[in-house]
Amino acid sequence: MVIKVFLASSSGSTAIKKKQQDVLGFLEALKVDYAPLDIACNEDNRMWMRENVPVEKKPTNGIPLPPQIFNEESYCGDYETFFDAKEDNAVFAFLGLPPPPGSKEAKEAEKAFILENGPVENGTVENETVENGTDDAEDEENLEAEEVEEENLDDDSLKREVPMEEFNGDEHTDEVEAEVGGETGEEAAEEAAEEDAAAEEKVAKEEEEEVVENTEEAAEDTAPVKQEEAQEEVEDEEAKQEEEDE
Numbered sequence: 001m002v003i004k005v006f007l008a009s010s011s012g013s014t015a016i017k018k019k020q021q022d023v024l025g026f027l028e029a030l031k032v033d034y035a036p037l038d039i040a041c042n043e044d045n046r047m048w049m050r051e052n053v054p055v056e057k058k059p060t061n062g063i064p065l066p067p068q069i070f071n072e073e074s075y076c077g078d079y080e081t082f083f084d085a086k087e088d089n090a091v092f093a094f095l096g097l098p099p100p101p102g103s104k105e106a107k108e109a110e111k112a113f114i115l116e117n118g119p120v121e122n123g124t125v126e127n128e129t130v131e132n133g134t135d136d137a138e139d140e141e142n143l144e145a146e147e148v149e150e151e152n153l154d155d156d157s158l159k160r161e162v163p164m165e166e167f168n169g170d171e172h173t174d175e176v177e178a179e180v181g182g183e184t185g186e187e188a189a190e191e192a193a194e195e196d197a198a199a200e201e202k203v204a205k206e207e208e209e210e211v212v213e214n215t216e217e218a219a220e221d222t223a224p225v226k227q228e229e230a231q232e233e234v235e236d237e238e239a240k241q242e243e244e245d246e
Contacts, residue, residue: 003032052075
């Protein structure tokens with residue numbers, strides 16, 4: 001792509017000369033290749049410029065003044081629009097050229113692209129690089145999907161090989177609970193048996209003591225009766241003896 005700058009080498013206007021110098025000097029500073037086309041010495045250049053400047057960009061008299069800038073056959077603008085692009089650090093966009101990598105305009109364009117479309121890995125604003133970045137993102141997504149699928153298959157195989165109880169940790173838990181529960185049950189049974197034996201021994205002792213107490217009480221109650229009966233027998237014997245003596 002060739003940048004064409006239409007200018008008048010023999011213009012009597014100081015303002016036009018200054019504008020032409022500003023455009024050419026800035027293009028040289030940016031190392032942009034351009035072709036200066038003189039409309040003062042070449043009628044074909046003058047006619048071509050007048051015919052290809054858009055109507056809405058022409059002044060009221062219909063005659064555009066230099067400098068006028070084109071990219072091949074595409075109209076870029078005049079000095080005023082060039083100056084505005086210069087102030088906005090967008091001269092390459094104004095010229096329809098990709099900005100050089102690492103330039104301020106390239107960084108600004110990349111930021112604008114990211115804000116509009118999101119970040120692209122290893123991508124810039126160039127179409128070819130963006131397409132490569134999109135392909136890389138799709139490949140990465142496919143790879144992640146395959147890894148997830150392989151992990152799911154591995155999990156299913158593990159579940160089939162290991163019993164469900166052991167896979168969930170229930171089998172070992174049941175064994176531990178059974179072992180602990182068995183020891184606790186035996187100890188509890190022994191303690192209960194010892195408590196029952198002690199209770200029975202205590203009850204037997206209490207019953208024995210109660211029988212002894214009852215026996216002693218009965219003996220105490222029957223002793224006076226026996227004495228009375230013996231006394232009565234003695235008295236009866238004495239009475240009989242007295243009768244016999246009489």
